[in-house]
Amino acid sequence: MKVPLRLEFNKIDTIFHSTPSPLNLSHQSYRQISFTHRSTNLNNLLNATLHTKHLKHATQIHTQIITNNYTCLPFLLNNLLNLYAKCGNINRNLLLFSTNHGGFKNVVIWTSLITQLSRSSKPFKALTFFNKMRSTGIYPNHYTFSAILPACADSMMVEHGEQMHCLIWKHGFQTDIFVGTALVDMYAKCTDMTSAERVFAEMPDRNLVSWNSMIVGFLQKKLYYRAVEIFREIRRQVSDSPDEVSCSSVLSACANIGCLEFGRQVHGIAFKHGLVALTYVNNSLMDMYCKCGLFGDALELFKTIGDRDVVAWNVVIMGCVHCGKFEEACRYFWFMRTEGIAPDETTYSSVLHASASLSALNQGTLIHDQTLKTGFMNNACVASSLITMYAKSGSLVDANRMFEEIQERNLVCWTAMIAACQQHGCANQAIELFEEMLGKGIEPDYISFVSVLSACSHAGHVEEGFVYFSSMTEVHGMNPGPEHYACMVDLLGRIGKLEEAKRFIESMPIKPDSSVLGALLGACRNYGNLEIGREIAKRLFALEPDNPGNYVLLANMLMRKGMMEEADEVRRSMGINGVRKEPGCSWIDVKNITSVFTVHDRSHSRTDEIYEMLRKLEELVIRKGYKPETQFAVNSVEGYKEQSLWYHSEKLALALGLLALPVGAPIIIKKNLRTCGDCHTVMKFASEIFGREIILRDINRFHKFTNGLCSCKDYW
DNA sequence: CTAGGGTTAG
Numbered sequence: 133m134k135v136p137l138r139l140e141f142n143k144i145d146t147i148f149h150s151t152p153s154p155l156n157l158s159h160q161s162y163r164q165i166s167f168t169h170r171s172t173n174l175n176n177l178l179n180a181t182l183h184t185k186h187l188k189h190a191t192q193i194h195t196q197i198i199t200n201n202y203t204c205l206p207f208l209l210n211n212l213l214n215l216y217a218k219c220g221n222i223n224r225n226l227l228l229f230s231t232n233h234g235g236f237k238n239v240v241i242w243t244s245l246i247t248q249l250s251r252s253s254k255p256f257k258a259l260t261f262f263n264k265m266r267s268t269g270i271y272p273n274h275y276t277f278s279a280i281l282p283a284c285a286d287s288m289m290v291e292h293g294e295q296m297h298c299l300i301w302k303h304g305f306q307t308d309i310f311v312g313t314a315l316v317d318m319y320a321k322c323t324d325m326t327s328a329e330r331v332f333a334e335m336p337d338r339n340l341v342s343w344n345s346m347i348v349g350f351l352q353k354k355l356y357y358r359a360v361e362i363f364r365e366i367r368r369q370v371s372d373s374p375d376e377v378s379c380s381s382v383l384s385a386c387a388n389i390g391c392l393e394f395g396r397q398v399h400g401i402a403f404k405h406g407l408v409a410l411t412y413v414n415n416s417l418m419d420m421y422c423k424c425g426l427f428g429d430a431l432e433l434f435k436t437i438g439d440r441d442v443v444a445w446n447v448v449i450m451g452c453v454h455c456g457k458f459e460e461a462c463r464y465f466w467f468m469r470t471e472g473i474a475p476d477e478t479t480y481s482s483v484l485h486a487s488a489s490l491s492a493l494n495q496g497t498l499i500h501d502q503t504l505k506t507g508f509m510n511n512a513c514v515a516s517s518l519i520t521m522y523a524k525s526g527s528l529v530d531a532n533r534m535f536e537e538i539q540e541r542n543l544v545c546w547t548a549m550i551a552a553c554q555q556h557g558c559a560n561q562a563i564e565l566f567e568e569m570l571g572k573g574i575e576p577d578y579i580s581f582v583s584v585l586s587a588c589s590h591a592g593h594v595e596e597g598f599v600y601f602s603s604m605t606e607v608h609g610m611n612p613g614p615e616h617y618a619c620m621v622d623l624l625g626r627i628g629k630l631e632e633a634k635r636f637i638e639s640m641p642i643k644p645d646s647s648v649l650g651a652l653l654g655a656c657r658n659y660g661n662l663e664i665g666r667e668i669a670k671r672l673f674a675l676e677p678d679n680p681g682n683y684v685l686l687a688n689m690l691m692r693k694g695m696m697e698e699a700d701e702v703r704r705s706m707g708i709n710g711v712r713k714e715p716g717c718s719w720i721d722v723k724n725i726t727s728v729f730t731v732h733d734r735s736h737s738r739t740d741e742i743y744e745m746l747r748k749l750e751e752l753v754i755r756k757g758y759k760p761e762t763q764f765a766v767n768s769v770e771g772y773k774e775q776s777l778w779y780h781s782e783k784l785a786l787a788l789g790l791l792a793l794p795v796g797a798p799i800i801i802k803k804n805l806r807t808c809g810d811c812h813t814v815m816k817f818a819s820e821i822f823g824r825e826i827i828l829r830d831i832n833r834f835h836k837f838t839n840g841l842c843s844c845k846d847y848w
Numbered sequence: 849c850t851a852g853g854g855t856t857a858g
Contacts, residue, residue, distance in 0.1 A: 210849070243849040278850030313851040320852095344852045351853095377853045384854065415854045446855045478856035485857075513857045520858065547858040579858055 171202050178211040187219040194228070210241045217248040226257075239270050247279040255286035272299070274308040281314035285321035293318040297331075309335070313342040320349025340372040347381045351388075359385035360394060367401075374401060376410045383416035392424040415443045422451030442468075442476050449482045453489070461486035462495055475506065477513045484517035491802050491829055493525035494724060510539055516548040523552030526800045526827045526834065543569075547580040554583050556834050557843030559591030566600075578613060585619035589626055590845075597623045618647040625655025626847055630664050646676045653682065657689050658847065665689050673705075680706065680713040681806075718781035718803045722792045729784040731776070736784075738791065745787040746778055753817040761810040782811045782828060786818060789826075798825040806830050806848065816840050 174196055181189045194212060202208050209228075216224040229237075229245055242265040249258035262280050265272065272280070277300050284293035297315060305311045312335040319328035328349050335342060343366050350359035363382040366374050374382075379402045386395035399408070399417055407413045414437055421430035434440065434448050445468040452461035465483040468475065475483075480503055487496040500518055508514045515538045522531035535541070535549040546569040553562035566584040570576065576584075581604055588597030601620055604612050617640055624633035633652050637644050649672050656665030669686040676682070683706040690699035706713075719728045727736055736742060760777055782803050789799035807830040819826045820840035828835040836843040 214849080240849050245849090247849060273849085275850045280850095282851075308850090310850045315851090317852060339851095341852050346852095348852060375853095380854050381852085387854095412854050417854095419855065441854095443855050450855065476856090481857040482855080511857095516857045518857095544858045549858090551858060577858095583858075 171200070171205055171208055174200075174202065175208055175211055178208070178215055182211075182215055182218055185219050187216075187221055187224075190215045190219050190221075190224075206238045206241055209237075210244050213241065213244045213248070217244075217251075222248055222252045222254070229261075237268070237270070239265075239273055239276065242270060243273070243276045243279055246276060246283070250279050250283040250286070253286060255283040258283035259287065259292060271303060273303075274305045274311050277303075277305055277308075278310040278314045281311070281318045285318040288322070290319070290322035290324055293322060306334075307336050309337060309339060309342065312338070313345055316342060316349070317345040320345060320352060323353055325349055325353050325355070338370075340366070340370060340375060340378065343370055344375075344377045344381060347378060347385070351381055351385055354388070356385040356389045360389075360391070363398070373405050375405075376402075376407045376413050379407055380412040380416040383413070383420045387416070387420040387423040390424050392420075392426070395420040395424060411439070411441055411444070415441075415447055418444065418451070419447045422447060422454055425455070427451050427455050427457075440468075440471070440473065442473050442479065445473055446476070446478045446482060449479060449486070453482055453486045456489075458486040458490045458492075462490075462492075462499075465499070475502070477508060477511050480508055480511075480514045481517040484514070484521045488517075488521040488524040491525045491800075493522075493527065493800075494721075496521040496525055509537070512538065512540065512542045512545055516544045519545065519548040519552055523548075523555060524829070526798075526829060528552060528556045528558070541574075543574050543577060543580060546574060547577075547583055550580065550587070551583040554587040554590060556836060557590065557845070559587040559593070562587035563591070563593070563596065576608060578610065578615075581610075581612075582615045582619065585616055586622070589619050589623035590847075592623075592627055594623055594627060614642065614645040614647055617642070617644065618651045621648055621651040622655070625652055625658075628655075628659050630655055630659060630661050634664055634668075646672060646679070649675065650682070653685055657685050660689065660692065662689055662693060662695075673709075677709050678711055680711050683711060684713055714805065716781050716803065716805045716808075718785040718801055720785040720789050720799070720801050722788065727785070727788055729781040729788075731781055732779045733781065733784055736788065738788065741791055742784055742787040745791055746783060749783075749787065749790075749814070749818060750778060752821050753814055756817050756821065758813060758817055761813065777808075777810050780808055780811050782807060783814060786815065786826065790818075790822060790824075796824070798827055800827045801829070803828065803830045806832065807835060812842065812846070812848075816842055 174193060178193055181193065190212070193215075197203060197208055197212065213225050213228065216222070216228065225245055225248055242261065246258050246261050246265070249255075249261060258280060262272070262276070265276075277296065281293065281296060284296050293315075296318075300306050300311055300315070312331060315331045316328045316335075319325070319331060328346065332338070332342065332346055343362060347359045347362045350356070350362065359382060363374065363378060366378060379398055383395060383398055386392075386398060395417075402408050402413050402417070408417070414433060418430040418433050421427070421433070430448065430451050434444060437444060445464065449461045449464050452458070452464060461483055465475070465479065468479070480499065484496065484499055487499060496518075499521075503509055503511075503514050503518070515534060518534045519531045522528075522534060531549065531552045535545065538545050546565065550562045550565050550569075553559070553565065563584060566576070566580070566587075569580070581600065584600055585597055588594075588600060597620065601612065601616065604610050604616065617637075621633045621636060624630075624636060630652070633655060637648060637652065640648070649668050653665060653668045653672060656662070656668060665686065669682055672679070672682040683702055687699045687702040690696075690702065715730055717728060717730045719726050729736065782801055785801045786799065789801065793799055807828055812835065815826050815828060815835065815837045817840065818824075819837035826837040828837070830848070833844060833848055835848070
């Protein structure tokens with residue numbers, strides 16, 4: 133950077149003598165420019181202003197350039213362009229450029245403008261000016277190509293970059309290290325790693341930046357091991373040691389593959405080269421430790437950082453979410469604000485995820501308020517998170533309201549809303565939304581198909597489900613994944629076509645995973661098909677021996693058929709394998725206080741009233757024709773069964789809700805496992821008897837009980 | 849006048 137230490141001429145000279153540092157330029161100096169007619173003086177003042185970045189001063193100099201007819205001087209024009217860019221006013225550049233028809237423009241000036249447009253993420257404008265430049269007969273040079281290639285990458289159309297690649301050959305800049313690196317980066321960003329690798333291989337020489345571009349490329353293509361391999365190559369054959377870009381990028385790769393061992397090595401390398409204090413490296417390190425399950429180590433690092441930027445906080449908040457510390461995630465969110473760090477869309481999506489996982493409507497609403505105050509309400513990412521938060525907190529109405537308010541809905545917004553409807557049992561609405569989305573020309577992806585297929589299965593739309601399923605390959609050119617196959621198995625299983633579901637699994641081109649087999653096992657439970665159920669359960673035990681759910685499901689099926697010995701055997705094998713059923717637990721909020729219940733819980737301060745309420749409830753439901761479904765009782769001691777059934781956690785929570793919530797208010801209960809069949813029946817009766825809406829959110833769906841019916845249509 | 853980086857939503 134050129135900084136005028138001393139200016140030679142009259143008035144300006146005296147000004148600078150009185151203010152030795154260009155940073156101290158007073159407003160006075162700019163007013164006095166009018167006394168000078170020398171372009172060099174103006175240029176020196178321009179250079180000085182590059183440091184102060186005052187837009188007002190830039191415009192004053194600009195006026196002088198025009199009044200003195202200096203627009204024909206390329207260096208002045210060029211420096212002015214750069215000055216406007218430094219002041220963060222790209223529009224001024226465009227204006228200056230377009231109004232300056234008579235002015236002389238050389239390749240340097242054009243390149244300056246293209247660079248600025250490229251950097252201010254206006255890729256299409258940059259490309260337009262590149263073409264304009266060529267049409268005026270000026271040839272691009274290696275600077276121009278280095279500047280335009282990031283814009284090509286940004287335009288997300290590899291065709292632009294490929295055309296540029298041809299031009300580079302035509303003009304003979306393919307051997308330039310900057311151009312080569314920019315090409316590698318462009319292909320990598322357009323996820324064409326084959327071309328990136330070819331260009332990289334053909335480069336006559338490469339520097340660290342070139343190598344780093346390769347790491348980043350593989351990172352983006354999720355080829356993490358190859359990213360790690362490049363890092364190793366750098367250590368082996370590049371004379372420069374890895375810098376902060378190499379380290380932060382490769383750490384991201386380590387984080388994604390959960391490779392703690394190599395991540396630790398990189399930590400050591402970064403330490404050796406004095407890079408650990410750098411923000412990027414630090415944040416990547418924290419993320420790596422979080423994703424490798426060492427949240428504590430990440431937090432240790434976090435505490436050592438003096439200047440924690442928003443990404444550092446985001447990484448910690450995500451880390452909390454990652455290891456299920458949802459309350460802590462919310463605490464960090466409020467804490468970062470006290471340190472004066474403004475949340476961004478990443479922060480909001482992470483903390484809303486935490487809030488959704490807690491089904492904490494009050495917390496979520498407070499965060500919603502914050503998004504409004506900080507102007508994030510029109511952000512598609514934040515809005516999608518809000519939809520999911522409201523839906524998972526039990527309020528489909530609010531989720532829908534959020535959806536309606538979004539001005540520009542992207543695929544994720546639509547999918548969030550479709551999933552919300554699906555989780556709340558509004559399958560038809562989910563399917564309608566999906567169709568509406570297709571009508572708007574939005575291309576569905578992997579996740580949106582999962583949502584619509586589960587809606588189909590939920591509503592029993594077999595044919596529609598199969599049409600959507602085959603449209604994945606036929607129309608949208610994607611291969612169904614395990615989740616989609618699981619939906620189809622569920623679809624068949626739900627209507628009792630167990631044999632067909634089994635054949636469907638046999639015909640799968642990919643190996644059925646636990647979600648696919650689990651769907652069939654669930655169907656077998658619901659239809660009491662022990663024969664297929666046993667077989668599928670065995671396959672599941674082999675596939676995921678640590679999942680208690682499968683053992684419990686099979687044991688329940690056996691008990692239902694009165695095969696107590698075999699049921700006990702299943703339970704015993706669970707013990708032998710060291711698997712323990714997670715204790716069922718339910719919670720309910722009353723006036724901002726959360727009460728948690730486990731089975732037979734007597735720890736609540738209103739225990740006596742709760743048990744009295746349950747006694748009354750039992751009387752009332754029996755009068756309505758309720759029969760206990762004892763197969764859901766875990767304890768096999770006769771006579772104790774019914775009683776045990778009555779003190780399941782969700783029933784205790786229901787009783788408290790009935791006691792403590794105002795008449796007419798919905799009773800919202802959350803449970804950590806799938807809800808038990810007997811409790812489900814009782815909830816239905818209770819909703820009718822008390823004329824209240826009961827919302828039970830279990831591990832995988834919402835049950836909304838109204839007037840004796842459940843939104844899940846008794847299949848979950 | 850030129851090339852590369854960390855966190856996120858369904």
